[in-house]
Structure formats: C-alpha cells, structure tokens
Amino acid sequence: MPTMKIHTITPPFLRTFAMLALAALFLASCAPRLTVPSADLLSTPNLIVEADAAWERRNYEAAELYYAALLERPDLTPDALPKVYERLADSALRSGHNHQARIALETWANMDASVVRLRSWERLYLDTMAALNRGERLRNHLRWLLATSDLPWETRADAALWYGEYFRNRGDFDRSLETLAEFYAQAPSTADRAAMEAAYRATLQSLDNTRVIELSRAVTAEGQWRFPYVLVGFERGVRDASDKAAWSGIWRTMRTLAARGELVERAPLEQTLAALEARFGLPRVGVVLALPLSGPFGKMGAGILRGAGLAQWRLAQDAMDVDLRVINTDTPGWEARLAALPAHYSVVGGPLQVQNFRLLSEGAKGRRILDTRAVFAFLSSLGELTEGRDAWRFFSSRDDEVRSLVRLSVDQLNIKDLAIFYPEEAFGRTMAETFYREAAPLGARVRGMQSYPPRELKEWSRRVARLLKVPADFKDNKDAPLDPPDFGAVFLPDGWSQAQTLLPNFFFYEGDQLLYLGTSLWSRALDSARNIDEHYYRLAVCPGAWWEGSEGGRALQAALTGEGLGQADLWVALGYDFVRFAGKLGTLPAGWNPADVNERIASASSMDFSMAPISWDGQGVAMQEMYLFSPARNGKRLVNAATLADAIAKARERRERRLEAYEKRIEGGGR
Structure with a gap:
C-alpha cells in the first residue's frame, strides 16, 4: 500500500516504545483536559471497563484519554490491543484530534500489517485522511485499492461506497460514479454485485433531491444502463414522478431502465415502478404518422409504417402502450383529420412531402396544427420555419450530407481544394449553395463552380470541360496531357442516373484522379443497383443514413425476420426509430411550448438507433451522423478512408507516368 510504511515484524522494545510515545502524545498535548490521576488510580481491568463505558456513552473525549492511558500499561494483554487502537483512533477522530487518530491507526498497522484488511481500519483511515484534507494521499490510496487483490472484497466494497460519497460531497459527480463503476466491475461474484447495488440504492434514497439531480447530470448515454x-x-425518475405533466416521459424512462439495466437485481426497481404506477396511473402515448400510403411515395410510406408497427409491438412487450394513428397524406382533407384528433395525440411523425408540410403551418399563429402538436417532419429542411421552435426534423439535412463529405475530404484525405458541378434546377442550386456555405468553416476552399442544364445531355460534356479548364484546341491534340485542375474533389448534387452519365465525361477529360462527392440520392439508388461498372466509381463517395451492416441495422433486421416482416431499409428504419423515439418523448402536457419539447428530446434521443444516429442541440436543431459509401458492383460498400487515400495516390501516380511518357516521346521527336 503506497500510503504508509508498514512493518510486519516489530521488535518488542520498539513496540513498547511506540505505545508509550503514542500514549504520552495523547496525554501531554491534544488529549481532552480530564483528570489524569483518575486513570492512574484504576487497575488495568477497571480502566478497560471505564474506557469501554465512556465510548459506549459517546463520551469520546474521556474514551480517548482512557484508551491512550491503557497503552502505557505493561500488563495490557496483546489480545486487547486491536480494540484499544480502534477505539482510540475512533474517539480521537470524533473529538477532532485528527493527527492523533492517524498516529493510532498507523502505529497499529505497523505493529500488525494484517489490520489493513479490516473494514473498520479502512473506514477509520479514510475518514481520518479526509479530516486531515489529505486529498493526494486519498487518491493514491484509491489507485492502490483498485489495483490490489490482497484485501477482502468486503473491505474494498465498503471503501468504494466511501469514495463515492467523498467525491460526491466535493461536487465531483463524474468521479463519484466512475469510482463506483470501477469497483463494481471487479466484484468477484453476482452476490457481491447485488450487495453493492442494494447498498447504493439505499444511499441514493437517503439523498435530497438536489444531490440526486446533480448526480443524474453525470449520467452519460453510453453508461446509462450500467451500475x-x-x-x-x-x-431521478422517482423524485420527478409527482410531476403530472411529465409523468408519461418519466415513466417510459424508468420502465426502460428497469427492463434493460445491467444489474443483478432489477426486481427492486420493478417494485418501485409498480408502486408509482398504482399511484399515478399507467401512461398512454398518442403518436400520429402522416404518410403517403398511395401514389408515387406510397412505397416509402408503407416501409415507414412497417417499421413503426414493429416498434409499437416491441414497446408493447415492455408494457409501453403507444396508441398509433396513421393518416394518409395522399387523400384530400388529411390535415383536417389530423387537427381533429384528441389532444393526447401530441407528437406527429411526417409528412414526407414539402407541400404537405406547408399545410400544417397554415392559419393564424397559435391556431396552426404546428402550434397544437409537435411535428417531426421527415424532411431535410423546414423551409422558412424555425427548427426547434415551429417544428422539428427527424431526417438528415443538406448540411448533414455536405458536412460528412467535406470532413472526409479535408480531415481524412487532406483534399482542401474543391469544386461544385451542379444542375440548373432547385435541388442542385440549393445543394450547391449549402456546400459553398459549409466548406470554408470546415477548412475547405471552393476553387470552381459550374452549372449545367439538366435536360441537355449534349451540353454536359462542354460544361465539364469548362470546369476543368480544358483548352479549346484539346480535340486537335488529344495525346497531349491536360493540366491538372486546381481542385482535388468535385461535388455533384444530382441523382445516381445522372452521375452515371456525368462521371464518364470527367474521365474523358482525364479526371480519373479526382474525388467525386455525391448525395444521399446516390446512396438510396445504390440499395437496389446491380452490375455497376466500378471503373468510374473507385473514387466516388456518397452519404447515406442507412447501413444494413451497422449494429443497429443488424438488430432491426433480426427483429423483422423474427416477426416475418421482410427486409429492412432506410424507410423501415425511419419508422422503427421514430415510434420508439416518440414513445420516449411521451404525451406532451396541455399548454406545452417548444422549450418543453427540446428538454424532452435531450433524454428521448439517448436511444439505440437502427439508422444513423440523430442528435439535437439545446435549440432543437437536429444533426445526423451520416455513413459514407462508395458504389460497388452490386450496390455499395462502406468507405475506408485509408483505402480511398491509397486509390487517389495511385491515380495521381498513373497521371504522372502518362505525363512522363508523353514528355519522353516529345523529346525523342515522336508524336
């Protein structure tokens, strides 16, 4: 143990000297001002009786004096020493004589090193070091406790709870919980873990609301299921349960913790929750999906509904009652039917189409559907409305797509000079503007921008040549290598079918060493694409919110397979994730405001997504961490930045070799 020097063997004369010195120090300096002769007049057996009586009466100053005096007695038997030292240290500590407590403990340990294995010695030692404000020594001792296997688990478990309280009382809530988690992970048996759980449950129940709230702020999304x-x-849920307006969301969180907590004993949580349910009732959550179930977007809506149904079923298995209503946005008057629903249908997922979303914002402020229900649109943008105030998004944005592409280019591939080649229509212009706006803050420079008419395919080649600054006489000498462009990557905000025509044009003008950045439209199309000519797409990348190989994707597919519900895709994942998210969000209270929703989002979003995870900032603005893919022969594969960087380097080397070969031919007079 690094905190003190302990000898396992002490010569008798040194032992006697140590006891006499300790007793003298207590009697002469810091011991309480009681009549010393009264102790001298007592025989050793009677002095033991008086010392014990004083300690049991909690007259710690007298007990400290008597136990110190006992150490002077040559006829004190060795078997009495442990109790004398322990009670001397305890009495001194309780009397405020912290240094004397330390001396007693260390003298005792130097005489018998095995005492450090005792829970009583360990607890007294920790209390004494804390009273002496020996923070560094306590931290060193903690490291030793976590590393040693010499102490009984009961002693270490008791120390774990002590350190949890020590850090908590000093406002270091992260360290308090981390320390408990570290010791819990070392518990030798399930019974030991269960005992630690019970002890900490009792500790939490004894704390006031302020302390519980402070501790709860140190709970992370990654660790929320662990002890x-x-x-x-x-x-925290127990303390907040009396809030009627928030009970629905609180109940769902508590229910999930009780069902999924990685504990030996979850029964106490379930019993507590059952008592709260009996008192406050079992919440019911109303969720609406506004989806196209017919027409050109009907297939997407059907996929979302399939995932939503699975989520509703699985939540029901956890006793979470989600009342799901579906409104077909492809039928006239759908918005009126949505407005007429009872108030407890307070959370809406969808719609999928911009024109339908606009219908929800019609009417006077305060009387719009957006003002009476929290709408989470399945759209990349809310247009002129304010996200997090008028409505919310449950879908990737243009910024998410662009951000993922630029970060790959700049941060992982060190390509900072970029260009944009966009179609002359609304989507292309908007994406080009977004890319231009987002590039600079992320460390990129846009070196070139060029548009092209989306329906005039013959013009595309000329526009590509203009972006690449191909000289006018290129056709007269096609063997002459072109100068490389002043950018290393091109953003192509168009669909996959257009990309299949565009990229060969770039290759015609020796653009085979450029990185091609596509949109999520590519990713969705690639889910069903086959027999792709990979030659043009080795250096192509596109973002996507769905990857079947992710942990969440595999879990969703397993759930679908188990219920005979077919294959997973982005739309199924969207419905599955949204209903589970809405279930955690809960029924909003009457008179809710956007701040209420944003506060609930913070806890509801700490879930396992099947698609790329979505997070929201404090203002309710969503951000999705997109996956990045490259086209492959039969679909797409996840991008490996190192492999991609190597492919770019090889493409540049091939260009250099072509240039060198051409120069040699020119020097040799060849053509």
Missing part, C-alpha cells in the same frame, strides 16, 4: 448510472437515472 451505478442506471440506479441514479431511476432514482
């Missing part, structure tokens, strides 16, 4: 975080989160 002690799961117990803290659950206890």
Whole structure:
C-alpha cells in the first residue's frame, strides 16, 4: 500500500516504545483536559471497563484519554490491543484530534500489517485522511485499492461506497460514479454485485433531491444502463414522478431502465415502478404518422409504417402502450383529420412531402396544427420555419450530407481544394449553395463552380470541360496531357442516373484522379443497383443514413425476420426509430411550448438507433451522423478512408507516368 510504511515484524522494545510515545502524545498535548490521576488510580481491568463505558456513552473525549492511558500499561494483554487502537483512533477522530487518530491507526498497522484488511481500519483511515484534507494521499490510496487483490472484497466494497460519497460531497459527480463503476466491475461474484447495488440504492434514497439531480447530470448515454448510472437515472425518475405533466416521459424512462439495466437485481426497481404506477396511473402515448400510403411515395410510406408497427409491438412487450394513428397524406382533407384528433395525440411523425408540410403551418399563429402538436417532419429542411421552435426534423439535412463529405475530404484525405458541378434546377442550386456555405468553416476552399442544364445531355460534356479548364484546341491534340485542375474533389448534387452519365465525361477529360462527392440520392439508388461498372466509381463517395451492416441495422433486421416482416431499409428504419423515439418523448402536457419539447428530446434521443444516429442541440436543431459509401458492383460498400487515400495516390501516380511518357516521346521527336 503506497500510503504508509508498514512493518510486519516489530521488535518488542520498539513496540513498547511506540505505545508509550503514542500514549504520552495523547496525554501531554491534544488529549481532552480530564483528570489524569483518575486513570492512574484504576487497575488495568477497571480502566478497560471505564474506557469501554465512556465510548459506549459517546463520551469520546474521556474514551480517548482512557484508551491512550491503557497503552502505557505493561500488563495490557496483546489480545486487547486491536480494540484499544480502534477505539482510540475512533474517539480521537470524533473529538477532532485528527493527527492523533492517524498516529493510532498507523502505529497499529505497523505493529500488525494484517489490520489493513479490516473494514473498520479502512473506514477509520479514510475518514481520518479526509479530516486531515489529505486529498493526494486519498487518491493514491484509491489507485492502490483498485489495483490490489490482497484485501477482502468486503473491505474494498465498503471503501468504494466511501469514495463515492467523498467525491460526491466535493461536487465531483463524474468521479463519484466512475469510482463506483470501477469497483463494481471487479466484484468477484453476482452476490457481491447485488450487495453493492442494494447498498447504493439505499444511499441514493437517503439523498435530497438536489444531490440526486446533480448526480443524474453525470449520467452519460453510453453508461446509462450500467451500475451505478442506471440506479441514479431511476432514482431521478422517482423524485420527478409527482410531476403530472411529465409523468408519461418519466415513466417510459424508468420502465426502460428497469427492463434493460445491467444489474443483478432489477426486481427492486420493478417494485418501485409498480408502486408509482398504482399511484399515478399507467401512461398512454398518442403518436400520429402522416404518410403517403398511395401514389408515387406510397412505397416509402408503407416501409415507414412497417417499421413503426414493429416498434409499437416491441414497446408493447415492455408494457409501453403507444396508441398509433396513421393518416394518409395522399387523400384530400388529411390535415383536417389530423387537427381533429384528441389532444393526447401530441407528437406527429411526417409528412414526407414539402407541400404537405406547408399545410400544417397554415392559419393564424397559435391556431396552426404546428402550434397544437409537435411535428417531426421527415424532411431535410423546414423551409422558412424555425427548427426547434415551429417544428422539428427527424431526417438528415443538406448540411448533414455536405458536412460528412467535406470532413472526409479535408480531415481524412487532406483534399482542401474543391469544386461544385451542379444542375440548373432547385435541388442542385440549393445543394450547391449549402456546400459553398459549409466548406470554408470546415477548412475547405471552393476553387470552381459550374452549372449545367439538366435536360441537355449534349451540353454536359462542354460544361465539364469548362470546369476543368480544358483548352479549346484539346480535340486537335488529344495525346497531349491536360493540366491538372486546381481542385482535388468535385461535388455533384444530382441523382445516381445522372452521375452515371456525368462521371464518364470527367474521365474523358482525364479526371480519373479526382474525388467525386455525391448525395444521399446516390446512396438510396445504390440499395437496389446491380452490375455497376466500378471503373468510374473507385473514387466516388456518397452519404447515406442507412447501413444494413451497422449494429443497429443488424438488430432491426433480426427483429423483422423474427416477426416475418421482410427486409429492412432506410424507410423501415425511419419508422422503427421514430415510434420508439416518440414513445420516449411521451404525451406532451396541455399548454406545452417548444422549450418543453427540446428538454424532452435531450433524454428521448439517448436511444439505440437502427439508422444513423440523430442528435439535437439545446435549440432543437437536429444533426445526423451520416455513413459514407462508395458504389460497388452490386450496390455499395462502406468507405475506408485509408483505402480511398491509397486509390487517389495511385491515380495521381498513373497521371504522372502518362505525363512522363508523353514528355519522353516529345523529346525523342515522336508524336
């Protein structure tokens, strides 16, 4: 143990000297001002009786004096020493004589090193070091406790709870919970873990609301299911349960923690929750999906509905009652039917189409559908409305797509000079503007921009040549290598079918060493694409919100397979994730405001997504971390930045070799 020097063998004369010195120090300096002769007049057996009586009466100053005096007695038997030292240290500590407590403990340990294995010695030692404000020594001792296997688990478990309280009382809530988690992970048996859980549950129940709230702020999304975080989160729910307006969301969080907490004993949580349910009722959540179930977008709507139905079923298995209503946005008057629903249908997912979303914002402020229900649009943008105030998004944005592409180019491939080649229509212009706006803050420079008419295919080649600054006499000497462009990547905000025509044009003008950045339209099309000519797409990248090989994607597919519900895709994942998210969000209280929704989002979003995870900032603005893919022969594959960088380097080397070969031919007089 690094905190003190301990000898396992002490010569008798040194032992006697140590006891006499300790007793003298207590009697002469810091011991309480009681009549010393009264101790001298007592025989050793009677002095033991008086010392024990004083300690049991909690007259710690007298007990400290008597136990110190006992150490002077040559006829004190060795078997009495452990109790004398322990009670001397305890009495001194309780009397405020912290240094004397330390001396007693260390003298005792130097005489018998095995005492450090005792829970009583360990607890007294920790209390004494804390009273002496020996923070560094306590931290060193903690490291030793976590590393050693010499102490009984009961002693270490008791120390774990002590350190949890020590850090908590100093406002270091992260360290308090981390320490408990570290010791819990070392518990030798399930019984030991269960005992630690029970002890910490009792600790949490004894804390006031302020302390529980402070601890709950240290619970992370990654650790929320583990001890002690799961117990803290659950206890926070217990304290907040009386809030009628928030009970629905609180109940769902507590229910999930009780069902999924990685604990030995979850029964106490379930019993507590059952008592709260009996008191406050079992919440019911109303969720609406506004989807096209017919027409050109009907297939997407059907996929979302399939995922939503699976989520509703699985939530029901966890006793979470989600009342799901579906409104077909492809039929006239759908918005009126949405407005007429009871108030507890307070959360809406969808719609999928911009023109339908606009219908929800019609009417006077305060009387719009957006003002009475929290709408999470399945759109990349809310247009002129303010995200997090008028409505919310449950879908990737243009910024998400652009951000993922620029970060790959700049941060991982060190390509900072970029260009944009966009179609002359609304989507292309908007994406080009977004790319231009986002590039500079992320460390990129846009070196070139060129538009092209989307329906005039013959013009595309000329526009590509203009972007690449191909000289006018190129056709007269096609063997002469072209100068490389002053950018290393091109953003192509158009669909996959257009990309299949565009990229060969770039290759015709020796653009085979450029990185081609596509949109999520590519990714969705590639889900069903086959027999792709990979020659043009080795250096092509596109973002996507769905990857079947992700952990969440595999879990969703397993759930679908188990219920005989077919294959997963982006739309199924969207419905599955949204209903589970809405279930955690809960029924909004009457008179809710955007701040209420944003506050609930913070906890509801801490879930396992099947698609790319979505997060929201404090203002309710969503951000999705997109996956990045490259086209492959039969679909797409996840981008490996190192492999892509190597492919770019090889393409540049091939260009250099062509240039060198051409120069040699010119020097040799060849053509």
